[in-house]
Amino acid sequence: MSNKENTIFGIYPVKEAIRSEVTFDKVYIQKDLNSDKLTEIIDALEKDNVTINIVPIEKLNRLTRGNHQGIVAVTSPITFPSLETTVEAIIAEKEFPLFLVLDQISDVRNFGAIIRTAECTGVDAIIIQKKGGAPVTGDTVKTSAGAIFKIPICKVDHIKDAIFYLQGSGIHTIAATEKTESAIYDLELKKPLAVIMGSEGKGVSKSVLNLVNEKAALPLLGEINSLNVSVACGAILYEIVRQKSL
Missing domain, CATH: 3.40.1280.10 (SPOUT methyltransferase, trefoil knot domain)
Structure with missing residues (x-):
């Protein structure tokens, strides 16, 4: 299992993952990027106590070669029972x-x-x-x-x-x-x-x-x-x- 298989990037894929109740481990968001859509995602993730890291764009570029739109999410391969x-x-x-x-x-x-x-x-x-x-x-x-x-x-x-x-x-x-x-x-x-x-x-x-x-x-x-x-x-x-x- 590679880290790439556990990575979602881009505003709409991450929003869809949130709606589908995917379990996130960490989310990386581009520093100094003002976006209402990203703010909406951050609010939703904070409600679930997901760890959010504000990072420079270079970090996101290393995590994925695709069009990340300022956000990369690392999902978990397991679910967490209460x-x-x-x-x-x-x-x-x-x-x-x-x-x-x-x-x-x-x-x-x-x-x-x-x-x-x-x-x-x-x-x-x-x-x-x-x-x-x-x-x-x-x-x-x-x-x-x-x-x-x-x-x-x-x-x-x-x-x-x-x-x-x-x-x-x-x-x-x-x-x-x-x-x-x-x-x-x-x-x-x-x-x-x-x-x-x-x-x-x-x-x-x-x-x-x-x-x-x-x-x-x-x-x-x-x-x-x-x-x-x-x-x-x-x-x-x-x-x-x-x-x-x-």
């Missing part, structure tokens, strides 16, 4: 449901690798924020090895609201962070659980850390003080698998 419906269905079916919350993961290959590991370790659903995170692109699909089509991915307006909802649904929340003395191996993980992983640069945001039930770290025995987020996520998820198998 958080509430997904969580309710999983809780009704599973004794120890497992959710993975990604707080602003920005690299599409990390995102794809995490999805692949999540599917392999029995994660029931992944939760991401509508704005600020990595889009679902052809690279994401490829890196996930197709796992992206096998696990529900829910988009929410704010990660904090998702945390509140999960906790209200009886899900214990654990954030992966180095800002704690608690090792992941010391925690009881055989329970309804949501693991929160943070962005590559900043980790889990402070506002989210203040909400979770527990924090957990992985031991680092070398001189480098951090792990790649997809590697850290895999280590944590397999500790959950280990404890569930006991």
Whole structure:
């Protein structure tokens, strides 16, 4: 799946995609281009919390060789079920449901690798924020090895609201962070659980850390003080698998 297959450009094709309720990941709009039709599109996209990037024309020319008319949209190859419906269905079916919350993961290959590991370790659903995170692109699909089509991915307006909802649904929340003395191996993980992983640069945001039930770290025995987020996520998820198998 190439990025070109996920790209729509031009005012009328994008408007038609909006009417057809196509799922957008990102939309690029030409800087300093005044157009009533573009303003109408922007208003419609903002209502759906679609990420809009105002960029120079050179960026649009790189994205497509066609007549883009000042707008290029990147669509998603998957649909995103609602958080509430997904969580309710999983809780009704599973004794120890497992959710993975990604707080602003920005690299599409990390995102794809995490999805692949999540599917392999029995994660029931992944939760991401509508704005600020990595889009679902052809690279994401490829890196996930197709796992992206096998696990529900829910988009929410704010990660904090998702945390509140999960906790209200009886899900214990654990954030992966180095800002704690608690090792992941010391925690009881055989329970309804949501693991929160943070962005590559900043980790889990402070506002989210203040909400979770527990924090957990992985031991680092070398001189480098951090792990790649997809590697850290895999280590944590397999500790959950280990404890569930006991």
